[in-house]
Amino acid sequence: GAVVSQHPSWVICKSGTSVKIECRSLDFQATTMFWYRQFPKQSLMLMATSNEGSKATYEQGVEKDKFLINHASLTLSTLTVTSAHPEDSSFYICSAIPGQGLGEQYFGPGTRLTVT
């Protein structure tokens, strides 16, 4: 089946610094990728839709200057958390849809971000 990877799986950074999270589709191309945030025992909250070659579309309430998304190729999207603060600590998950189709999204294993 289709595989999506994320790197790193766990990152600790100091308050005020920036951290980049990578999302890769390993065996398929994805025009569209999605970034979610999840707090413990809660649902996934969609942060933004990442479109290859164009600007990301952010959900209401998500600061686009704080969460920078770049979808530079059909297999890679990155999420950069800028000037991180402890409240940004969370579990970040990406997903991708093969080609330009609908239906099943393939999820990455997630990245745990801890800001100290």
Next chain:
Amino acid sequence: AQTVTQSQPEMSVQEAETVTLSCTYDTSESDYYLFWYKQPPSRQMILVIRQEAYKQQNATENRFSVNFQKAAKSFSLKISDSQLGDAAMYFCAYQYAGGTSYGKLTFGQGTILTVHP
């Protein structure tokens, strides 16, 4: 806007028994997909089953089946012969099949399923 509601925060079942997880959704669209995803302690999201709204027949995948009631906007998941490995958080999700929200998933709140040996 579409909403998905899972009214059971937690459910439990004995091993080998059957359990049903509930999900309702609200949409004005007629063309959409519905999914059940499983998130075990590893937190890797795993697709359990999908249903296309235009199909009247309920989807089944081995021990997993759904009861899709389009008019009632209900989409429940039945797990038969429950196994210890079924213990996880289960999410119901809706995907509109068109428009500018192409591909976006709307998730329910989740149901934590515990399986007792």
